[in-house]
Amino acid sequence: MSDMIVHSRLCSNFPDLLFGMSTRKGGVSPEPLGMNLSFNVGDDPRNVEENRARFFGAMAIPQSRLAFPKQIHSGTVRTVREPGMYADCDALVTATPGIFLAVSIADCVPVFLFEPVIRSVAAVHSGWRGSKQRILAEAEQTMHSEYGANSADMLAFIGPCAGGCCYEVGEEVASQFNDEFVIRDQGKKPHLDLKAFNRALLIASGLKEENIEVSPDCTICNTLYHSYRRDGARSGRMYGVIGFAEEAAGVPGIGTQ
Numbered sequence: 123m124s125d126m127i128v129h130s131r132l133c134s135n136f137p138d139l140l141f142g143m144s145t146r147k148g149g150v151s152p153e154p155l156g157m158n159l160s161f162n163v164g165d166d167p168r169n170v171e172e173n174r175a176r177f178f179g180a181m182a183i184p185q186s187r188l189a190f191p192k193q194i195h196s197g198t199v200r201t202v203r204e205p206g207m208y209a210d211c212d213a214l215v216t217a218t219p220g221i222f223l224a225v226s227i228a229d230c231v232p233v234f235l236f237e238p239v240i241r242s243v244a245a246v247h248s249g250w251r252g253s254k255q256r257i258l259a260e261a262e263q264t265m266h267s268e269y270g271a272n273s274a275d276m277l278a279f280i281g282p283c284a285g286g287c288c289y290e291v292g293e294e295v296a297s298q299f300n301d302e303f304v305i306r307d308q309g310k311k312p313h314l315d316l317k318a319f320n321r322a323l324l325i326a327s328g329l330k331e332e333n334i335e336v337s338p339d340c341t342i343c344n345t346l347y348h349s350y351r352r353d354g355a356r357s358g359r360m361y362g363v364i365g366f367a368e369e370a371a372g373v374p375g376i377g378t379q
């Protein structure tokens with residue numbers, strides 16, 4: 123099995139749902155960039171283009187159908203029906219088949235939601251600032267209010283990100299979170315467990331525990347992933363992408379959207 127794409131166990135039960143997250147492996151950029159998908163980290167654009175062609179090609183997702191949030195560490199969610207770059211937000215929601223939502227990742231928490239009954243998806247970038255603003259709960263609420271998604275039917279994948287094992291924060295950040303999400307060891311700076319925090323937000327929003335999948339992987343201590351904390355300015359970026367495929371031509375229902 124290739125280590126180029128991280129899959130989700132929950133998503134794999136739905137054949138027309140496309141989901142995957144890239145890693146540091148399978149690309150052409152010089153190390154430590156490897157499979158870097160960002161044009162904004164000083165990588166050669168030709169390498170980034172080749173890397174994107176490889177990752178999105180392996181996902182069978184046309185790059186012309188991608189929608190991206192600008193990712194400004196906000197709590198803002200936007201609903202989209204067209205591909206493109208969406209400024210001033212950190213999460214996108216759609217119910218349009220053939221639109222694929224993509225978030226860029228290097229330590230911040232990526233969360234992907236999908237509701238298979240009404241076929242709506244969300245891609246959420248939730249660093250500590252976004253987490254503090256409860257952007258994930260906002261995304262769930264947007265799927266509900268815009269499309270009638272039901273939280274009891276909703277599934278979630280919390281992807282690889284800075285784990286509680288390594289994610290050291292200052293007291294000024296730790297103090298903004300409930301004690302149950304802060305790990306304190308004698309003589310060490312506090313560590314923040316943002317996976318647990320975001321999982322708790324989903325449960326409070328009405329998702330069932332068995333419908334929430336949490337990656338055990340930490341981007342900082344697992345070199346399969348890019349990590350800004352670990353590699354600093356030399357760090358590349360990964361992408362996670364989710365969306366429902368359009369129905370095949372000739373199948374009833376096409377063109378009725």
Ligand SMILES: [Zn+2]
Binds near residue numbers: 285289340341342344
């Ligand atoms: Zn770690």
